[in-house]
Amino acid sequence: MGYDLAIVGGGIGGSALAITMARAGARVLLLEKSTAYEDRVRGEWIAPWGVTEVKQLGLYDLLRAAGGHHLQQHITYDESRDPASSEAAALALGMFAPGVPGPLCLGHPLHCQTLFDEAARAGAVCLRGVSVEAVRLGDKPSVTYMHDGQRVTAQARLIVGAEGRQSLVRDAAGVALNQDKPHHWFAGLLVRGVEGWDDARQAIGTEGDFGFLAFPQGGDTVRVYGGYALAEKGRFHGADGARRFLDAFRMRCAPQNDSIAAGAPAGPLFSYFNNDSWTEAPFAPGGVLIGDAAGWNDPINGLGLSITYRDVRMVSDILKHTPEGATPDFRPYAEERAERMRRLRFAGQLQAALDMEFGEAAKARRRSYHERSAQDQTLSFHAVAILAGPENLPPDAFTEAHRARVLNG
Numbered sequence: 001m002g003y004d005l006a007i008v009g010g011g012i013g014g015s016a017l018a019i020t021m022a023r024a025g026a027r028v029l030l031l032e033k034s035t036a037y038e039d040r041v042r043g044e045w046i047a048p049w050g051v052t053e054v055k056q057l058g059l060y061d062l063l064r065a066a067g068g069h070h071l072q073q074h075i076t077y078d079e080s081r082d083p084a085s086s087e088a089a090a091l092a093l094g095m096f097a098p099g100v101p102g103p104l105c106l107g108h109p110l111h112c113q114t115l116f117d118e119a120a121r122a123g124a125v126c127l128r129g130v131s132v133e134a135v136r137l138g139d140k141p142s143v144t145y146m147h148d149g150q151r152v153t154a155q156a157r158l159i160v161g162a163e164g165r166q167s168l169v170r171d172a173a174g175v176a177l178n179q180d181k182p183h184h185w186f187a188g189l190l191v192r193g194v195e196g197w198d199d200a201r202q203a204i205g206t207e208g209d210f211g212f213l214a215f216p217q218g219g220d221t222v223r224v225y226g227g228y229a230l231a232e233k234g235r236f237h238g239a240d241g242a243r244r245f246l247d248a249f250r251m252r253c254a255p256q257n258d259s260i261a262a263g264a265p266a267g268p269l270f271s272y273f274n275n276d277s278w279t280e281a282p283f284a285p286g287g288v289l290i291g292d293a294a295g296w297n298d299p300i301n302g303l304g305l306s307i308t309y310r311d312v313r314m315v316s317d318i319l320k321h322t323p324e325g326a327t328p329d330f331r332p333y334a335e336e337r338a339e340r341m342r343r344l345r346f347a348g349q350l351q352a353a354l355d356m357e358f359g360e361a362a363k364a365r366r367r368s369y370h371e372r373s374a375q376d377q378t379l380s381f382h383a384v385a386i387l388a389g390p391e392n393l394p395p396d397a398f399t400e401a402h403r404a405r406v407l408n409g
């Protein structure tokens with residue numbers, strides 16, 4: 001049987017697209033490699049503009065019913081100011097997208113499973129434990145895979161690459177992946193038993209040689225990340241690595257972090273080097289890429305899910321508006337995505353330079369930035385782009401002149 005769409009990868013993007021297109025009446029095949037979703041230290045925080053995308057896709061109630069948890073307040077701590085001053089400058093997170101109370105958090109494995117199950121309910125053919133052997137694009141697209149000991153070749157009008165950073169569909173499409181240089185190490189851990197942390201309050205901060213981010217997941221569970229210099233590759237290796245990682249959260253400038261340090265690891269500690277990647281045109285005849293397969297933003301911004309949901313909305317809109325038998329035109333998607341990722345790359349570079357560089361010069365620069373941006377809010381436009389969406393800021397917030405104003409004073 002032929003499908004309208006064969007989607008390789010049943011993570012966030014693949015399953016969300018499968019739901020959307022199956023609900024629209026398309027014949028969808030969804031192929032997922034894993035047999036169970038596991039904590040791989042992946043996105044669990046959806047920015048307010050990403051929540052708007054989720055709503056537009058008709059998936060908001062589904063994610064809320066699965067346990068999606070809103071955050072309402074943000075605090076930036078810093079070694080150059082006392083905790084009370086940081087807390088007095090708390091930012092309300094409900095002002096960045098209409099009708100969205102703040103970022104939405106949901107554990108990644110549960111998030112994936114919720115979407116995958118909904119795709120099956122919507123009528124997509126959803127397979128797990130699949131090993132994809134070959135992807136063919138062009139005028140007769142097909143995907144060959146092993147499932148339950150059987151080799152199957154499925155024909156589809158379009159093959160979608162939604163299988164994350166390592167993408168077979170991207171290779172088959174001959175789409176080059178551009179990558180910039182890694183900036184810092186970024187490790188993540190889920191922590192339980194965090195007593196006394198307001199579960200609607202997220203926080204970030206930098207002190208000494210460590211920058212942290214904390215995103216409560218509801219109850220006493222918090223997803224935490226820590227950034228450190230590239231030269232310190234093995235800093236949290238070894239059997240007691242997770243304990244040493246949690247101890248790094250104890251900071252004079254953020255005394256609340258002691259409750260994180262007193263918590264217990266509830267998943268693996270994985271470290272990644274943070275960088276950006278992008279593709280010029282995430283499509284080819286017979287194939288299109290969404291999510292990380294099309295290029296990812298530095299996770300310091302926490303925007304991979306929002307980017308992926310925007311991709312799903314744009315690609316599904318194009319498919320729904322393509323007349324039966326016509327070839328979908330993905331150029332508007334490619335153009336929008338190129339500018340979106342350029343702006344977010346710029347925002348990520350500024351955020352990383354401010355929060356994940358260490359030593360006296362970096363400390364002085366952060367201090368100057370915090371003092372000046374309290375008086376001139378245009379200096380924090382890159383941070384607003386992260387929360388409100390990059391298209392909602394003026395173009396000159398993404399120029400070298402703006403970078404110089406932020407970093408050099």
Ligand SMILES: Cc1cc2nc3c(=O)[nH]c(=O)nc-3n(C[C@H](O)[C@H](O)[C@H](O)COP(=O)(O)OP(=O)(O)OC[C@H]3O[C@@H](n4cnc5c(N)ncnc54)[C@H](O)[C@@H]3O)c2cc1C
Nearest residue numbers: 009011012013033042043045163164291292302303304305
């Ligand atoms: C440390 C870290 C922290 C992050 N934090 C955040 C955050 O807080 N907020 C945020 O928005 N984003 C965050 N991200 C990014 C976010 O996790 C990703 O951008 C997002 O998950 C991309 O979704 P996706 O569907 O493209 O890929 P994935 O979620 O990676 O899903 C890909 C799926 O494809 C499957 N697959 C892979 N290969 C194959 C194959 N050959 N055949 C079939 N199936 C295959 C995988 O098993 C997986 O289920 C973070 C990333 C990192 C590394």
